[in-house]
Amino acid sequence: MELFENIDRQDTPYDIFYTPSVNSPKHWHYYSEILYIKSGRIKLICNDYSFILEKGDICYIYPLQLHEITRADNDTGEPVDYAVIKFDIHTISIPEAYVQKMYDYFVTRGSDQDYCLIVKNAEEISDSVISCVSEYNSRDLLHTFKMQSDIFGILIYIARMCDKVLPEKEHKQNEVSLSFYRILEYIDMHSSEKLEIADLAAKCHLSYSHFARLFRDNYGRSCKEYINYIRLHKADELLMHTDYDISYIAAQTGFFDSSHFIRAYKAWKGKTPKQQRFIYNR
Numbered sequence: 001m002e003l004f005e006n007i008d009r010q011d012t013p014y015d016i017f018y019t020p021s022v023n024s025p026k027h028w029h030y031y032s033e034i035l036y037i038k039s040g041r042i043k044l045i046c047n048d049y050s051f052i053l054e055k056g057d058i059c060y061i062y063p064l065q066l067h068e069i070t071r072a073d074n075d076t077g078e079p080v081d082y083a084v085i086k087f088d089i090h091t092i093s094i095p096e097a098y099v100q101k102m103y104d105y106f107v108t109r110g111s112d113q114d115y116c117l118i119v120k121n122a123e124e125i126s127d128s129v130i131s132c133v134s135e136y137n138s139r140d141l142l143h144t145f146k147m148q149s150d151i152f153g154i155l156i157y158i159a160r161m162c163d164k165v166l167p168e169k170e171h172k173q174n175e176v177s178l179s180f181y182r183i184l185e186y187i188d189m190h191s192s193e194k195l196e197i198a199d200l201a202a203k204c205h206l207s208y209s210h211f212a213r214l215f216r217d218n219y220g221r222s223c224k225e226y227i228n229y230i231r232l233h234k235a236d237e238l239l240m241h242t243d244y245d246i247s248y249i250a251a252q253t254g255f256f257d258s259s260h261f262i263r264a265y266k267a268w269k270g271k272t273p274k275q276q277r278f279i280y281n282r
Contacts, residue, residue, distance in 0.1 A: 003066065003233065004188040005029040007086060014147065015086040016136035022080055024069035026233055028188070030181055031088040032106060033061040034154060036122070036129045040080030041072035046115040053082075058122040058129075060158050063089065063107060064184050064219065065115050066233060083129050085151065090181070092148050104166050105159045112220040119161040128153045180204045180214060184226075191230045192254045197223050231255060232268050239273055240280045246273050 005027045007015055013031075022042055035044070036058045044051045044059060046067040053059055055078075061067055094102050109115070119125075132150035135143040183200055200223060201211030215223045235253040238244055244252070250261035265273045 002188055003027050003230065004185050006185075007031050007088060013088040013091045014136060014144075016084065016133050016147070018081060018083050018133060020080045020082075022069060022071040026066055026068045026237065028064055028066045028184070029086070030063050030185060031086055032063055034083075034085040034087075034129075034151075034158075035059045035061070036083040036085075036126065038081045038083065038126075040078045040082075041076060042080060042082065043070045043072045044068075044116070045070065049113065049115060051116065051118060053118070054120075056121050056123045056126075058119050058125060058154070058158065060106065060117040060155070062109055062114075062116060063181070066229070067115075083133055085129070085132055085154070087151055092151065102155070105164055106155060108166075108218060109220055110164055110166065114164075114220075117158050117162045117164065119158055122157070122161070125154055125157045128157075180206070180211075180218075184219075187223075187227055188230060191227060191234065192252055195227055195254075227254075228264060232265060235261065235265065235273070236269075236276070239277045249273070 003026055006029065007013060018038070020040075035042075035053060037053050037055050039055050041052060041054045044053055044061075044067060046061065046065050051059070052072050054072075089102070089106060128150045132147050132154070135146045135150065140146075183204055186200070186203065187195065197212065198208050201208045204211055206214070212223060215226070219226060221229070231253045235249050235255075238249045238252065242249075246261065247258045250256075250258045253261070255261035255264065262272055265271075265276070269276055271279070
């Protein structure tokens with residue numbers, strides 16, 4: 001079971017569309033995502049924190065954050081329709097003078113609870129969103145250039161409206177190579193296997209201590225904690241959607257044994273896997 005969602009870096013560094021979906025299961029990706037609500041309400045769950053997005057709201061989701069979209073509580077019944085703009089911030093043409101500032105705002109999280117940037121009642125940016133979707137669908141002359149222009153305009157608007165407090169860092173974001181960003185893709189694909197932090201550091205051509213510090217600085221938790229987090233979410237999906245026994249789920253998701261899985265799951269959810277499965281099946 002993979003949580004990673006890919007955009008081809010060479011051919012399609014964008015995926016832009018309107019959707020009425022209120023059933024987007026847990027996933028993550030190395031690219032950025034913008035949601036703009038045209039009508040209705042949705043619930044965004046990002047790293048276990050919930051946000052209600054309503055008509056006119058715009059939301060930027062940082063790369064590498066585990067998130068899902070579901071139906072909002074107290075649904076008003078208004079049809080849901082929202083724009084989704086997915087793009088790889090590493091491949092859009094950011095002027096060199098602004099690379100560091102863009103990374104500070106749209107790659108580096110400001111705190112452990114900083115999973116996304118939300119602007120309420122952002123109707124004034126709707127024209128840029130509509131233009132971006134239209135250009136992506138039309139494929140007219142220079143449409144990529146126009147899409148990038150629209151995306152930059154949206155990002156500037158979000159940055160100005162959110163007034164994000166940037167953390168003080170001794171080491172700037174340009175220390176982090178693209179291989180470091182892609183390590184989470186590797187973790188997701190190999191989470192059922194034995195993963196050693198030293199081996200992951202070596203894949204990024206970094207020392208163990210440098211890798212560990214950068215990982216915590218950028219993702220708000222240790223690499224070991226993140227691996228455990230991914231394994232628990234994959235196990236939770238199997239509990240919800242299959243009848244596999246606890247031992248099999250533990251083995252398939254990378255835990256040492258069923259006892260290790262049960263302890264980790266109870267520490268996370270406050271319930272044993274068996275208790276949680278009973279709740280899912282009610």
